[in-house]
Amino acid sequence: MSETSLSALLPPLRLLVLGCGHVAQAFLPLLAPRGEWLGRELGVRPVITGMGSRSRGLYIHPEGINAETLTHQRDPSGWFSSTGTRVETVEAFIQAGKNAGASLFIELTTLNPLNGQPALSHIRKALEAGMDVITANKGPVAYAQVELQSLARRHNVQFRFESTVMDGFPLINLAEFTLAAVGIRSFQAILNSTSSLVLSMIEQGYSRDEAIHKAQQIGVAEVDPWYDLDGWDAALKTTILANTLLDGQLTPHMVEREGIRNLTADEICAAALAGSPLRLVSQAYCKHGLVIAEVRPRRISSDNILHIGKGTTGVISLETEAMGIMTLVEHEPGIAQTAYGILNDLITIQRQRSTM
Amino acid sequence: MSETSLSALLPPLRLLVLGCGHVAQAFLPLLAPRGEWLGRELGVRPVITGMGSRSRGLYIHPEGINAETLTHQRDPSGWFSSTGTRVETVEAFIQAGKNAGASLFIELTTLNPLNGQPALSHIRKALEAGMDVITANKGPVAYAQVELQSLARRHNVQFRFESTVMDGFPLINLAEFTLAAVGIRSFQAILNSTSSLVLSMIEQGYSRDEAIHKAQQIGVAEVDPWYDLDGWDAALKTTILANTLLDGQLTPHMVEREGIRNLTADEICAAALAGSPLRLVSQAYCKHGLVIAEVRPRRISSDNILHIGKGTTGVISLETEAMGIMTLVEHEPGIAQTAYGILNDLITIQRQRSTM
Numbered sequence: 272m273s274e275t276s277l278s279a280l281l282p283p284l285r286l287l288v289l290g291c292g293h294v295a296q297a298f299l300p301l302l303a304p305r306g307e308w309l310g311r312e313l314g315v316r317p318v319i320t321g322m323g324s325r326s327r328g329l330y331i332h333p334e335g336i337n338a339e340t341l342t343h344q345r346d347p348s349g350w351f352s353s354t355g356t357r358v359e360t361v362e363a364f365i366q367a368g369k370n371a372g373a374s375l376f377i378e379l380t381t382l383n384p385l386n387g388q389p390a391l392s393h394i395r396k397a398l399e400a401g402m403d404v405i406t407a408n409k410g411p412v413a414y415a416q417v418e419l420q421s422l423a424r425r426h427n428v429q430f431r432f433e434s435t436v437m438d439g440f441p442l443i444n445l446a447e448f449t450l451a452a453v454g455i456r457s458f459q460a461i462l463n464s465t466s467s468l469v470l471s472m473i474e475q476g477y478s479r480d481e482a483i484h485k486a487q488q489i490g491v492a493e494v495d496p497w498y499d500l501d502g503w504d505a506a507l508k509t510t511i512l513a514n515t516l517l518d519g520q521l522t523p524h525m526v527e528r529e530g531i532r533n534l535t536a537d538e539i540c541a542a543a544l545a546g547s548p549l550r551l552v553s554q555a556y557c558k559h560g561l562v563i564a565e566v567r568p569r570r571i572s573s574d575n576i577l578h579i580g581k582g583t584t585g586v587i588s589l590e591t592e593a594m595g596i597m598t599l600v601e602h603e604p605g606i607a608q609t610a611y612g613i614l615n616d617l618i619t620i621q622r623q624r625s626t627m
Numbered sequence: 628m629s630e631t632s633l634s635a636l637l638p639p640l641r642l643l644v645l646g647c648g649h650v651a652q653a654f655l656p657l658l659a660p661r662g663e664w665l666g667r668e669l670g671v672r673p674v675i676t677g678m679g680s681r682s683r684g685l686y687i688h689p690e691g692i693n694a695e696t697l698t699h700q701r702d703p704s705g706w707f708s709s710t711g712t713r714v715e716t717v718e719a720f721i722q723a724g725k726n727a728g729a730s731l732f733i734e735l736t737t738l739n740p741l742n743g744q745p746a747l748s749h750i751r752k753a754l755e756a757g758m759d760v761i762t763a764n765k766g767p768v769a770y771a772q773v774e775l776q777s778l779a780r781r782h783n784v785q786f787r788f789e790s791t792v793m794d795g796f797p798l799i800n801l802a803e804f805t806l807a808a809v810g811i812r813s814f815q816a817i818l819n820s821t822s823s824l825v826l827s828m829i830e831q832g833y834s835r836d837e838a839i840h841k842a843q844q845i846g847v848a849e850v851d852p853w854y855d856l857d858g859w860d861a862a863l864k865t866t867i868l869a870n871t872l873l874d875g876q877l878t879p880h881m882v883e884r885e886g887i888r889n890l891t892a893d894e895i896c897a898a899a900l901a902g903s904p905l906r907l908v909s910q911a912y913c914k915h916g917l918v919i920a921e922v923r924p925r926r927i928s929s930d931n932i933l934h935i936g937k938g939t940t941g942v943i944s945l946e947t948e949a950m951g952i953m954t955l956v957e958h959e960p961g962i963a964q965t966a967y968g969i970l971n972d973l974i975t976i977q978r979q980r981s982t983m
Contacts (some may be wrong), residue, residue: 579932605949
């Protein structure tokens, strides 16, 4: 019997996927090529039982969508075939998915940086329905991590969000699985790649508008670049890291935030020429039992480990009680890393579940 | 009831500790201050049921050695009180420890770089006796990792060795718990701090002998510095990493090894002046299904991520299929990190055991 037919005998792990943008389009094609590996390692066979988005509609496929289709047909419009049953609301999607046996809800909708909605409500409903949840959406985590983790515990399920910070670099799992008792005291990091790229292009002589335009052309900056350049993206990530690594209870509005909007090209170039370029730096630390976090432009001297962060490279340096300073560098990350972070969360959930 | 008296009610986790050198002296004092945390997180109370070394003798303490004593009395000669029962051989030590309820054997004896003995035999015996084993000793792992892991599985126990590479930086756990399915293709690393330190001092104008002498004075180089400078230490670490990260089946003699002995001061200084200093670099990769590993001096250009490795800093850069390049930096590590790596292995073992 071939490996493929053997894995067909494994019990299904039924997934609901909400959101059909870049992240979903990078994640879903990862499943089929790893089907054999996942079967061997986890003893299950992932099956897409439901998929949808606001613009394309919400569909339940009790028989499962063929994962091969998702791998070979890159245009997601082909994924919404006539075989599924359409439902009208996300509540109905979760309920119908649950009835069809889905146990894992993957939330990949668009970010709302102001309050994390409506993704936050969707995640609450999925957890309350007894489903494990993975999200790559920073909003719900930054605004309600503690609440959602506690809700997950009450329902004996897991809530994971590795991809929300550093594009899937396993920082959150690293802290959970390998840094217990290490005592993280503070961190400093460069977390927003758009800001780094725009600053380094201004250093090379481009005007701010030219730099933003070029960053948009290569797909790093969004159509509205100010969410990144005003430090919102970094503030959301900093919130998540401060709450995860330092046991904080922050929301994004509690992070002191200053973006790179008010920096002049002259300042930016002079700092770089002097060997200590300006970058948008996230920092968090404990003071009198409170977690303090901030995002602001800082000059990075050449003996600072963050100096390594060239181009869109992300870097975080942890100051720990037991291990001294530990630094992690993610080189030129992209959507593929984010997608892998989701897969990694799926693997972690399944491994933990098999021991619960 | 106070936390302390509450933790006294927890079931004991009885440890045997073999070896009483620097690593044991750094590790044992970590336990008492973390007793409350370990009790809360792991539901057990670590108890030292046996301790010994070749020079000091082997003692079983069925009632346990008071961990507070180990914290406050830094001179280990005070640890060998008259209360224990002396045994003559390591076999008897393991057997008597087992009879007294010990379930975890911590092997911290001196390295034998040629074949890993006698630590390798001790670890085999402890695994065969049904005990989990932690070692900080590179020898047995580099020479017999696959055999020992398979022996551990057969006896339904664990064999862990985080501290053997990068002084406890959680690289091995990172790979096991957070990089499943990431597909590590190759790595390059600077793993031997003595070589880095000696090279950087030669760059500063010291002769080779002066540099070695200074490195010995500050406690980085051993009395015999050539184990480090001829690349043996790096070769053992490279073996362990190649076998762990790339599923290799290497022994240290299969690693192509060239140390820094034959480099002249002129070469070393000229390379540094040209901006690409010489460092002892470990590399491993797959070729035609075989894992190839080597340790040799290489010039590190300023755009190479290893260039960050100043002083005794350790650095490893992983090339992965799913996540691109990931780099981890351990700044100026010391014995405290090694000791923490052992504690981390203890935590991992206990967490896994509670789910087995």
